Amino acid sequence: MKFFIDTANVDEIREIASWGVLAGVTTNPSLVAKSGRKFEDVIKEITDIVDGAISGEVKATTSKAEDMVVEGREIAKIHKNMVVKIPMTDEGLKAIAVLSKEGIATNCTLIFTPLQALLAARAGATYVSPFLGRLDDVGTNGVDLIEDIVEVFEVHGIETEIIAASVRNNMHVIECAKAGADIATVPYSVFKSMLSHPLTDAGIKKFIADYENSVK
Ligand code: E4P
Numbered sequence: 001m002k003f004f005i006d007t008a009n010v011d012e013i014r015e016i017a018s019w020g021v022l023a024g025v026t027t028n029p030s031l032v033a034k035s036g037r038k039f040e041d042v043i044k045e046i047t048d049i050v051d052g053a054i055s056g057e058v059k060a061t062t063s064k065a066e067d068m069v070v071e072g073r074e075i076a077k078i079h080k081n082m083v084v085k086i087p088m089t090d091e092g093l094k095a096i097a098v099l100s101k102e103g104i105a106t107n108c109t110l111i112f113t114p115l116q117a118l119l120a121a122r123a124g125a126t127y128v129s130p131f132l133g134r135l136d137d138v139g140t141n142g143v144d145l146i147e148d149i150v151e152v153f154e155v156h157g158i159e160t161e162i163i164a165a166s167v168r169n170n171m172h173v174i175e176c177a178k179a180g181a182d183i184a185t186v187p188y189s190v191f192k193s194m195l196s197h198p199l200t201d202a203g204i205k206k207f208i209a210d211y212e213n214s215v216k
């Protein structure tokens with residue numbers, strides 16, 4: 001499983017990219033709003049930091065396929081690594097079909113069922129983004145959704161990549177890796193908590209102390 005970071009905060013992206021673990025970035029209108037910057041400015045800066053798939057979402061107010069196609073083409077022009085993120089609706093599927101025929105990479109977002117994922121894949125989506133945390137929030141096991149989509153895609157030899165999204169904690173990450181998600185898009189705070197363990201910290205402290213006390 002590869003890692004994307006789920007943020008529009010360039011400081012967070014820079015730090016996690018420096019670990020050498022990032023294969024891409026996902027953003028959404030809420031994350032861009034949180035960054036307090038203009039969409040184009042922040043996206044351009046991200047493309048300078050990470051050489052991998054960068055998802056930029058069509059505006060939340062854009063609901064017609066034709067509008068999403070026009071906006072998607074503009075997003076794709078920003079950089080060769082851009083992926084146009086499009087919501088899972090009938091109009092969204094139409095837009096994915098048009099853009100994918102033009103060779104523009106797409107990420108179908110707000111996926112909550114395996115059938116939505118299958119429809120998006122058949123429309124030509126490069127990626128699908130099932131949201132596990134938001135399902136957990138309403139009392140439905142999000143990891144089950146990832147497992148179901150992995151199974152359906154494997155059975156039918158579908159190459160659309162599965163991005164486990166709405167990841168909230170370390171257990172989500174490990175369960176998605178075990179389920180066979182291609183990618184997990186992980187928030188900065190979860191990357192930080194994946195990194196550390198009290199026994200690692202204690203081990204480092206002891207090695208430093210023993211080194212200081214060793215015969216030199
Ligand atoms: C990423 O593609 C999604 O937009 C994001 O993971 C949603 O996460 P949230 O449910 O924590 O807002």
